[in-house]
Amino acid sequence: MSLEVALRHDFGPFGLDIAFSVDRPGITALFGPSGSGKSTTISAIAGLLRPDAGRIVVNGRVLLDTERGIVLPPRRRRLGYVFQDARLFPHLSVRSNLLFGWKRAGRPASRAEIDHLVELLGIGALLGRRPGMLSGGERQRVALGRALLTAPEAVLLDEPLSALDHARKQEIMPYLERLRDEARMPMLYVSHAIDEVTRLADHMILLDGGRVAAAGSVSEVMARLDLFPLTGRFEAGAVLETVVGRHDPADALSELEFAGGSLVVPLVDAPPGARIRARVRARDVMLALHEPRDISANNILQVEVAGIRLDEGAFADVQLACGATRLVARVTRRSVERLGLRPGLRIVAIIKAVTVDRRSLSPMGEPPAG
Template sequence: MILDVDIRHQQGAFALHARFQSDGKLTALFGPSGSGKTTIVNAVSGLVQPDHARIAVQGRVLVDTKKSIDVPKHRRRIGYVFQEGRLFPHLSVRHNLLFGRWFTQRNERKAGFDHVVELLGIGHLLDRRPSTLSGGEKQRVAIGRALLADPQLLLMDEPLASLDDARKSEIYPYIERLRDQGGVPIVLVSHSVAEIARLATSVVVLSEGRVVASGPAAEVLRHTNFFEQGGLTEAGALIEARVLRHDERYELTELQARAGTLSVPRLPHPVGTSLRVRLRARDIILSLRAPEGLSALNVLPGFISSIDEAGGASVDVQLDCGGDPVVARVTRRSVEELGLKSGLAVHAIIKSIAFDPEALGVAGQKNIRNLRP
C-alpha cells in the first residue's frame, strides 16, 4: 500500500475525520475549498501535527499518535510542490534543481539529474533565472527540484491553480509522463474534475472534512453525484483505448476500446498508442434501437447496469458496454417514456462535441510529442 491515512483533527470550527488507502500512481484529493484536502497533505508532509492520526507511506509509518511516532518533516522523504513554484529568484534553474540534492545523502541518491531534466523537458532552461520563466516552466522546475530530493512520495497542492488554460495544457503531458515513468507516487490536490480525469489513477473525494468516496479513478468518476459542487457537467466515464488507425482523408483517428470503435478528431499518436478517453455523462444520448440517419459517428451498444438518483429532474443511467462502463445523465421523464430499467439493451450515442482535446487527453501534446520514448 502506497498511502495509508487515518486522521482526526480539529482546527478552529473545522473538523477533519478522513480515512483512506491508495496504491495508485497518482492519487487525487478532490473536493471544494474547505473540504480538508490541504490539511491532509500538510499532515502527511509534517507541516501540520494532527490531533489523532496514523499515516504510512509505502509501509513506513510517519505518524502514529497512539504509539507516539512522529517522524520529523525533514526525515520523511516527502517532496512538496505548492501552487506557486517558490523558486529561489537569485539562482539559475540549474542551481534551483541542485538545491533538492542537499536533502539527501550522497549514498542515498537515486534520481539522476539528467533523467529528471529530460523527463520534465527543462534542459533548455538550465541557465535561465526564474523571472524569465512562464508559470508552467516554473512549476516544472519546482517538480524537478522536489524529485531530486529522492522523495518516497510527491505531494502537489493544486500546482496548476494559478495557471491559465494554455499553461495548464503545457504542463499536463509532463505530469502524465512523471506519473507513468517517474517512479515516485504522487498525491495531487485538485478541485477540477477535468484535471483529475486526465491525471489520476485513484481518487479520494472529500466533503466537509469527510471522505465520501475513494477508489480507482474510473470507478469514482462515473458517479456524478460525488461532483455536484464543482464539476457535475465534467463527470462521467473513463475508458482505456488504443489507436487503431488514422483516416487521413477525413482527418479522423479510430480508437479501439472494449466497448467498440470510436472515431475522433485526428490525434498525434502513432498506431498502437494506449490512451484514456473521458466520456462525460452530459454528452451521452440513449436510444432503444440502433439509430439511423444521424450525424453522430459513435454509437456503442450496451446494457443498463443500474439507474442512480442524481437529484432534481435527472438520473444517471449506468451502462455496461462490452465491459467498459459508460454513464448517461438523462431526465426522469426520459426514463419513464423509454421504459429504461436494469438489464435493458440500449445504444449510447456520443455527441461529436464530446471529443475535445481535454476529453482525449491531448491538450498540450504538441509541446511534448517529441519526448515520447
C-alpha cells in the same frame, strides 16, 4: 511503494477523520469540494500540521504514529512537496534552485539522472534564468524538478495548477503526464478540478466533509451516480482505458477498443496496441430506443440501462452498461419518462464527443520511445 494514512483532527466546527492507502506508483488524486479536508490532509502528511491522532507510513517507514510518540519533522520525511505557487528562491538561477534540492537528498542523483530530469521537464533552456524571468508554468516545472531531486519516497502536489491560467495549465499538463508515467513512486495530487483528475490520475480518493466518500480507480469513481454531486456535474462522465485498434489515415480517424465496444476518434499519434485514456462526458451522450439512421455521429453503441438518478431539477443521470464498461448520460427527466427508461432496458447511446488523453503507453505498459 506504498503510502498509508490515517488521521483525526478536530478544528471545532470541522473535523477530519480519514484513512486510505496508496500501494502503487503513479498519481492518486485527493479530490473533493472546498473545505473537504484535502489541504489539511496533505499538510499533515508533509509534517506541516500535527494532527490530534494519526499514523502515516511510507514504504514501511513510519513518519507519524501519535500512539507511539513518533513525529518526524518535515526535513526527515523524505517527501517531495510542490505548492500552489512554485516558491522558488528568487535570487538563485534555475540551476541553483534545482541543486538546492539535490544537495539535500539522502542519495544525490547522478549527473545522468539530473540531465534526464531536466529533459523530462523541458527546462534545459531555462537553467541560467532566474524565477522572475519564467512563466507560471515554467516555474512549476522547475519546482517539480527541485522536489524530485531531493530523492523523495513520495511526492505531494498541492493544487500545483490552481494559480495558472488555462494556457499555462495546458503547457504543463504534458510534463505532468510524462512524470506520472516515468516516476516510480507514489504521487498524491490535490485538486478541486475534475478535468485535471480525469486526465492525470489513475486512482482517486474522494473527500467530503472531512471523510473519505469513495476510493478506487478514476473510471470506477467517475461512473458512480451516487457521487455525481461531489465529482462535478459539468465534467462528470466516464473514463475509459482503451487500446488503439487501427488507424484510417485516409479519413484521419483512429479506432479505440475498450471492454464492451469501440470508439472512433480523430487520428491519434500512437501505434496499434498502445493504451489510451478516453473520456466521455455525460452531457455528450444522447439516448435512443432504436439505432438512428442518417445521423452524423460516428459512435453509436448498444447499451443497457444500469441505473437512474433523478436530479432535484430538470435533469437525470443514467448509468449505462456497455459490456464491462460503464458510461453515463445526462438527459432531462422528461426524456426518461418519454423513453420509458428503466434498469435492464436495452437502448442505444449516441456519443457526440470523446476527449482523448495525450498519454499513450505501449502494449507492455512502458512509455513509447522518443
